[in-house]
Amino acid sequence: MPTTVLIADDQHLVRAGFRSLLRRGRDLSVVGEASTGDEAVRAARELRPDVILMDIRMPGMDGITATGKILAAQPTKIIILTTFETDEYVFAALAAGASGFLTKEIDPEGLRSAVRVVAGGDALLSPSVTRRVVGQFAHRPVPAAGRPGGDRLSVLTDREREVVRLVATGLSNDEIAARLVISPLTAKTHVTRAIAKLGVRDRVQLVIVAYEDGLVGN
Template sequence: MPIRVLLADDQQLVRAGFRSLLEMDPDITVVAEAEDGVEAVALTRRERPDILLIDIRMPRLDGLAATRQIIADPDLEAVKVIVLTTFEVNEYIFDALKAGASGFLTKTVDSEELRRAVRVVADGEALLTPSVTRRVISEFSQRPVNDLLNKSAQRLGVLTDREREVMAMVAAGMNNTEVGAALHMSPLTAKTHISRIIAKLGIRDRTQLVVLAYESGLVSPSRS
């Protein structure tokens, strides 16, 4: 089955361009287009796409607010959101991640990277480009130890030592194959560990796992 994508952007030419790029490969299909956040939420509920590609700046309801509504809807748990914007701005990155987005891309992304990003997120992987990851690391390196860090660290108490080790590797940017090789296990076993960690922590996906790893102090910028 092809990966089903919903496009949300207030510019028709942008939507047409992304549709053309995405549908160059037969394993990706665009099921609908939305021109604002309100329509994006409605179409997501109707179409149940695998991936929602949504712009941040849109009329009536912006992309971040729309993402929050979608993430909060238990019936849309399977929908993964990739946020699009023109510029990599720190406040957008952290607002998008806090809203529950699984990935973040700029509109300057090339066609191959765009399709790869859709496949990565559809497969349950985190989508943090190197430039975005550097910004995440930089942000947490400037934060003092506080109650949020302590509370986040306490959440990791449900994890075993091996699960903490796996979580740290994922936060460092390693995929299933790399984690498996480092710990002498199969990629499938590594994926099972990661799925169990996500379930134990009550988070949505790997992107949230990465943020929590830094937020809790499990991974620090000096170790990344």
């Protein structure tokens, strides 16, 4: 069965471009489009796609609100579309439950690969893209979504805390392994254990916890 995709963006040319690129993947199927957040919520409920490509800025309901509403009602995967130069709400969108983010300048194979990665249950946290997001948000207040009290990171070992900090700065498992002089498998194990101990969904949520609890940023 092909992976089904819903494209939500207020620009017709962007939707058409993504639709064309995705349809070149035989294992991918575009089942619908939406030009507003409200349309995205309705289309997600009716079509129940595996993955949604969600723009942030759309008329009426924005992509962040739509992301929260959709994920509160059904278990789909949402990838945020951003231009980085103008979008200031990527962190809030990820906090709302998105599985990752893409720039609208992504190359064709990168787009198809991203959809497959997220559909397979992994977070789309490309180190190169993460560094750009980290650079944008490092000196800004964390959005008010959540911000729980207490140090959730206290359940981690010192090494696990260090690994989480490196994840939040955009390093891959291989890069973390090189930095800490450990094997990539050991780095992956530390990440997996941190995710389990903190009760978060994926690497994206690890980044959010790291920022909200002051491990990095600000």
